[in-house]
Amino acid sequence: MSSNTILEVKDLCKTYIINKRQNNVLRNVNFKVSEGEMVAVMGPSGSGKSTLLYTVSGMDKMTAGDVKFCGRELSKLRENELSKMRLDDMGFIFQQMYMMKNLSILDNIILPAVKSDKKKESRRDTLKRGQELMRKLGIIEISDNDINEVSGGQLQRACICRSMINEPRMIFADEPTGALNRTSSDEVMDELEKLNKEGTSIMLVTHDAKVAAKCSRVLYIVDGNINGEYNIDKGLSLRDRERGLNNWLMEMGW
Numbered sequence: 001m002s003s004n005t006i007l008e009v010k011d012l013c014k015t016y017i018i019n020k021r022q023n024n025v026l027r028n029v030n031f032k033v034s035e036g037e038m039v040a041v042m043g044p045s046g047s048g049k050s051t052l053l054y055t056v057s058g059m060d061k062m063t064a065g066d067v068k069f070c071g072r073e074l075s076k077l078r079e080n081e082l083s084k085m086r087l088d089d090m091g092f093i094f095q096q097m098y099m100m101k102n103l104s105i106l107d108n109i110i111l112p113a114v115k116s117d118k119k120k121e122s123r124r125d126t127l128k129r130g131q132e133l134m135r136k137l138g139i140i141e142i143s144d145n146d147i148n149e150v151s152g153g154q155l156q157r158a159c160i161c162r163s164m165i166n167e168p169r170m171i172f173a174d175e176p177t178g179a180l181n182r183t184s185s186d187e188v189m190d191e192l193e194k195l196n197k198e199g200t201s202i203m204l205v206t207h208d209a210k211v212a213a214k215c216s217r218v219l220y221i222v223d224g225n226i227n228g229e230y231n232i233d234k235g236l237s238l239r240d241r242e243r244g245l246n247n248w249l250m251e252m253g254w
C-alpha cells in the first residue's frame with residue numbers, strides 16, 4: 001500500500017439475503033483513495049452506491065474482500081477498535097441524519113467529541129470548538145435550537161460540523177446535498193471543498209453532476225461493479241468540468 005493511500009478496497013463483495021434469496025449488491029469492487037482526494041460515487045439507482053459507502057466505512061459488514069483504512073484492515077479489527085476508528089478518524093454525513101431530538105444543535109455537534117477520548121479537553125473547550133465550527137459554517141445563530149427548528153440546509157451544515165468535530169482523516173457522505181435546493185447545495189459543497197483543501201479526504205455519493213464536478217475523481221458503479229472512473233481536471237473552469245463530466249456520464253449510460 002503506497003504511503004499516501006488512505007482507503008484501499010480489494011475484491012469487496014456484499015450480499016444481502018432476504019427470504020433465502022441472495023442479492024449480490026457489491027461484486028468484487030476494487031479501488032483506492034489517496035490522502036487528500038475528494039471522490040464522488042455515481043451510478044443508477046440501486047446500483048450499490050450507499051452500500052459501498054456503508055461497507056468501506058465499517059458501518060456495515062462486508063461479505064468478502066479487504067478494506068484497508070489508514071493501513072488497517074477493517075475485517076481484522078475487533079468491534080471496539082472499529083468503533084474507535086469510526087469515531088476518531090472517520091466523519092459521517094448520512095441522509096438519515098441521526099441527530100438526537102432531545103439535544104440542541106450544538107450538543108448534537110459535540111456529541112462525537114464527548115464520546116471520544118481522542119482529545120483530552122474540558123467540556124468547555126469542546127463546546128468552544130463546536131461553536132468555532134458552527135461559526136465557520138455560518139450557523140452559529142442556531143446553536144441552541146432543536147433539530148426541528150432549523151432549515152434543511154442549516155441541518156446539513158450542522159451535520160458537517162458534527163462530522164468534523166473529531167478532526168477525522170476522511171469524511172463519508174451519502175448524498176450530502178440530496179435534500180437541498182441549488183443555493184444550499186452549492187454552499188454545502190463549498191464547505192466540503194474547503195475541508196478537502198485543508199487536507200480531509202472525502203468520499204461522497206451523489207446523483208448530481210454539478211456536485212461531482214467539484215470532486216477530483218468520479219467512480220461510476222453499475223450493478224455492484226465499478227464500470228469506469230473519471231479524473232476531473234481542476235485546472236478547468238467549473239463549467240468545463242461539468243461539461244466534460246456530463247459527456248463522460250452519457251458515454252457510461254447515465
Ligand SMILES: Nc1ncnc2c1ncn2[C@@H]1O[C@H](COP(=O)(O)OP(=O)(O)OP(=O)(O)O)[C@@H](O)[C@H]1O
Nearest residue numbers: 016018023025043044045046047048049050051052
Ligand atoms: N439493509 C439492506 N438489506 C437488504 N437489501 C438491501 C439493504 N440495503 C440495500 N439493499 C439492496 O441493495 C441494493 C443497492 O442499494 P443501495 O442503496 O446501495 O443503492 P444506491 O445505488 O445507493 O441506490 P439509490 O441511488 O437509489 O440511493 C438494492 O437492491 C437494495 O434493495
